[in-house]
Amino acid sequence: MSPKTLYDKIWDAHVAHEAEDGTCLLYIDRHLVHEVTSPQAFEGLRMAGRQVRRPDQTIAVPDHNVPTTAGRDDPKNMTEDSAIQVAALDKNAKDFGIHYYPVSDVRQGIVHIVGPEQGWTLPGMTVVCGDSHTATHGAFGALAHGIGTSEVEHVLATQTLIQKKSKNMKVEITGKLRPGVTAKDITLSVIGATGTAGGTGYVIEYCGEAIRDLSMEGRMTVCNMAIEGGARAGLIAPDEKTFEYCNGRPHAPKGAQWEAALNWWKTLYSDDDAHWDKVITLKGEDIAPVVTWGTSPEDVLPITANVPAPEDFQGGKVGAAKRSLEYMGLTSGTPLKEVEIDTVFIGSCTNGRIEDLRAAAAILKGKKVAVKRAMVVPGSGLVRAQAEEEGLADIFKEAGFEWRLAGCSMCLAMNPDQLQPGERCAATSNRNFEGRQGRGGRTHLMSPQMAAAAAVTGRLTDVRELM
Amino acid sequence: MDKFDTLTGIAAPMPLINIDTDMIIPKQFLKTIKRSGLGVNLFDEMRYDDDGNEIPEFVLNQPQYRETEILVAGDNFGCGSSREHAPWAIKDFGIRCVIAPSYADIFYNNCFKNGILPIALPQEQVDILMKDAEKGANARMTIDLESQTVTTSDGEVFSFEVDPFKKHCLMNGLDDIGLTMEKVSAIDNFEDQASQARPWV
Ligand code: SF4
Numbered sequence: 223m224s225p226k227t228l229y230d231k232i233w234d235a236h237v238a239h240e241a242e243d244g245t246c247l248l249y250i251d252r253h254l255v256h257e258v259t260s261p262q263a264f265e266g267l268r269m270a271g272r273q274v275r276r277p278d279q280t281i282a283v284p285d286h287n288v289p290t291t292a293g294r295d296d297p298k299n300m301t302e303d304s305a306i307q308v309a310a311l312d313k314n315a316k317d318f319g320i321h322y323y324p325v326s327d328v329r330q331g332i333v334h335i336v337g338p339e340q341g342w343t344l345p346g347m348t349v350v351c352g353d354s355h356t357a358t359h360g361a362f363g364a365l366a367h368g369i370g371t372s373e374v375e376h377v378l379a380t381q382t383l384i385q386k387k388s389k390n391m392k393v394e395i396t397g398k399l400r401p402g403v404t405a406k407d408i409t410l411s412v413i414g415a416t417g418t419a420g421g422t423g424y425v426i427e428y429c430g431e432a433i434r435d436l437s438m439e440g441r442m443t444v445c446n447m448a449i450e451g452g453a454r455a456g457l458i459a460p461d462e463k464t465f466e467y468c469n470g471r472p473h474a475p476k477g478a479q480w481e482a483a484l485n486w487w488k489t490l491y492s493d494d495d496a497h498w499d500k501v502i503t504l505k506g507e508d509i510a511p512v513v514t515w516g517t518s519p520e521d522v523l524p525i526t527a528n529v530p531a532p533e534d535f536q537g538g539k540v541g542a543a544k545r546s547l548e549y550m551g552l553t554s555g556t557p558l559k560e561v562e563i564d565t566v567f568i569g570s571c572t573n574g575r576i577e578d579l580r581a582a583a584a585i586l587k588g589k590k591v592a593v594k595r596a597m598v599v600p601g602s603g604l605v606r607a608q609a610e611e612e613g614l615a616d617i618f619k620e621a622g623f624e625w626r627l628a629g630c631s632m633c634l635a636m637n638p639d640q641l642q643p644g645e646r647c648a649a650t651s652n653r654n655f656e657g658r659q660g661r662g663g664r665t666h667l668m669s670p671q672m673a674a675a676a677a678v679t680g681r682l683t684d685v686r687e688l689m
Numbered sequence: 690m691d692k693f694d695t696l697t698g699i700a701a702p703m704p705l706i707n708i709d710t711d712m713i714i715p716k717q718f719l720k721t722i723k724r725s726g727l728g729v730n731l732f733d734e735m736r737y738d739d740d741g742n743e744i745p746e747f748v749l750n751q752p753q754y755r756e757t758e759i760l761v762a763g764d765n766f767g768c769g770s771s772r773e774h775a776p777w778a779i780k781d782f783g784i785r786c787v788i789a790p791s792y793a794d795i796f797y798n799n800c801f802k803n804g805i806l807p808i809a810l811p812q813e814q815v816d817i818l819m820k821d822a823e824k825g826a827n828a829r830m831t832i833d834l835e836s837q838t839v840t841t842s843d844g845e846v847f848s849f850e851v852d853p854f855k856k857h858c859l860m861n862g863l864d865d866i867g868l869t870m871e872k873v874s875a876i877d878n879f880e881d882q883a884s885q886a887r888p889w890v
Contacts, residue, residue: 235887238879239872245854247872249879251890259772261722270866275876279890287720303720310722347890354771354795368795370773371724372802372865380869382876386852418707419765419791452768454794475889483889518707538706538763545705634770636716643739655711655769657734 225493227390228459229425232365232490236348238382247382251347252364254333255282255320255374257311258636259352263375264314273318275381280320281342284308285332287636288325290599290626295326304637318378331602331628334358334571338442339602341471345460345487350377355571355652356455357448361441362468363460363490365425368449388454389499391424392492395432397506402686404581405440406573406650406669408432408504409447410512414522416502421453424500427492428458432506438467439577446572447652450519459491513558513682514654514667516546521654525672525684529556549656550664551644558682561666565647566596566677567659568623568670570633573650574601578670579609582650583617585674585688591622592680597639598623599631621677635660648676691804692862696785697831698758700822701748706763710796713767713775727774728781749782753825757782759832761815761822762789766807767796776803786832788839790815801855802865806834808849817845834860 226234239247253276260282267274274280287304288294297305308325315322323330329340334355337343345363350356354368369383377383393412413420426448433444441458448456465484468474475483510524521543523530531554532544547554552561568574568582579600598618600606606628609615615625632639633651641647641663650673654665666682675683718730736747743750749757760779766789767775776799779787787800788808800807810818821828821841828842834856839847858865869876883890 239875241854243852243854245852247869247876249876249883258719262724262773265722272866301720307720307722344889346887352771352773354769368771370771370776370795370799370802372773372799376866376869379866380873380876381880382869384865384869418768419793422765422791422794449795452765452793479889483887486887518709538704541704542706634716636719653709653711653769655709657715658711661715661734661739 225496227492227496227498228363228427228457228490229365229390232346232348233387235346244386246385246387248348248385250350250377250381250383251279252337252342252349253280253377254337254349254351254356255280256286256333256351256353257284257307258286259371260314260374261307261310262371263378264318266375267378272379274320274378277319279381280378281337282311282315282320283323283330283333283336284311284325286630286634288629289637290629290631290639292627294627328603328607331605332571332574332630334446335574335601335605338362339471339604341468341474344468344474344483345464346490350383354449355446358442358446358571360445360448360456361438361458362464363457365457366455388425389423390497391421391426391453391500391502392498393426393428394430394501394503395428395506396430396503397432398435399432399506399509402511402671402689403509404669404671405436405443407509407512409444410514410519410522410667411504411509412502413447413451413519414512415504416451418450418518418520419452421448421451424453425455425457426451426453428456433458434461437577438463439575442575443572447519450652460487511669511672511685513672515550515552515558516543517549517654517656518542518546519652519654519667521546523558525558525682527558529554529558531555559684561682562680563646563648563666563676563682564594565641565645566591566593566673567632567647567649567651568597568673569599569601569631570651571601572652573670574599574605576605576608578650579605579614582670582674583614585671585685586621586678587617589621589678591677593677596623596677597626597632599626600628602628632659634658648673648682690802690862690864693785693804693806693834693859695831695833696758697829699754699756699826700759700761700818700828700830701754701757702819702822703748703760703762704819707765707768708762709769710767710772710775711769714772714778719772719774724777725781727778728783731778731782758784759786759788759830760784761818762787764790766792768793771795773799773803776800776805780805788815788818801859804859804862806832806859808832808839810847810849814847817841
């Protein structure tokens, strides 16, 4: 048998039909649904008189536009249009009989955090969601695609996705990370190296010692941003850590089924002599704590660097950098460490898990914030409960952080959590696009510990100086 | 779905790279539960000021580009979120074709599901088309999907690649779900086999 990559193996196990031109129907094991990209899909089903083919494999949770403040299970406390979308999801989940975690449920949270937490996401599966950060689930060795609403409807109706196979790209991070360097710094550095289109047409497999050393939480952070590098999906081969994370989760297999699953999962790795269409290697030791300076996730620099000048770039990037710097209100040559911020946002599907909150709290313990506004939005109700149990919530609150309920919140600012024009935010989320966190808002992406450090000093900060 | 075969229309130049889906349709407009009506908010934050007045410099606000049907843009168009509201807004505005050196994957696929043709051409050719688009309303470009060509207002012709299956669906206005439903027995078979091989799924 010819050698295969992990992607090849999962792909081959899910092709339900292949046409002569290579267009495939890829069978979907898990379909995650949220309130913003699904209403039109359900409406389409109704209009055509179609059913959800596998309601038992379809899971819905509202997350994108829900408020993260108390009292939100009463629709009166939501903006009218949010309430309409959430009510639509409530109704669609009920009418079509799919699994559902409403806002009143402690298991509610960001869809990409809930899936793994509840054991819906397992190695070797195909997972889709009408959200580009579905790539997160690749941390389990699951092939996870973000899809548009027409495709949501297609998966609801047929449990398949029309796909052509992507190319294979290997991103290897060798060696060990230095202190203060995290999964977020890895994933941002990779995008800094490849650009936001570097992964277009590829499925990336992340490997190497520095990746193996990461916890499942860290691996999810890395895969989460595969899409920011343009890739269709990001993958990490499952190993003992993966199996241990999955074991005992509510929807993970049990008993004999667990053993059978484990046997298959252990075959899910790229063969030694598998073919790669593209290979990128970074040394773990070379990765520094980084921040973004511009309005594209590829605008990454070590915190020790200075704000660049447009002339540092080439081609279309010269104009883009000029526009970014203007939008961000930054002057070329300023040390990044001197850039003052007024808001800190810790949360999102990139960095809203328990390990992220622990890392931020470790920096904040016994300190006070020096910014106008700082908020922590746990990725799920369960993460929130655990953080309260571990005393992390108290550390955040004593430092001056708002302690919120779970949701996407200021990651995309569809709920009331928004930046005002000109406000500058240290954010643990994944996108720094113009207006992403509120019209005119300025976003610097970084790790949770870097965001915590920035909260304490009121400017972009090298977390190593506080460790 | 609307068919696409040929189109002759005004092309607007947007010489920016990495035009992301948040620029195309900012999130405050994602709260709709309908597919239509998003055209007025296409490129909202570039198009209107804080008080909702048009920004005259923005290309689609200029008199010669109000009837734009083709957009010529920079590299990596449509990067970012999977929101299909982006192609819905583009289509609702009246744009049926985008020309750029490259696209983000999900956006590219979403276009075809909505009767929009995204054309990828090498940078040098996009540069020429960008110049042509800058001529305004007098310069009408022609797109022919059957022959896979773009013709400038000067008669210069460029050929583009497109996946044959996607082309077929777009030319005939075919609905993906309907097509897949015809293969339902293959899906049934797959499910039977998979439930034996991976019963835990
Ligand atoms: S947290 Fe942000 S990136 Fe993640 S699903 Fe929500 S909006 Fe998308």
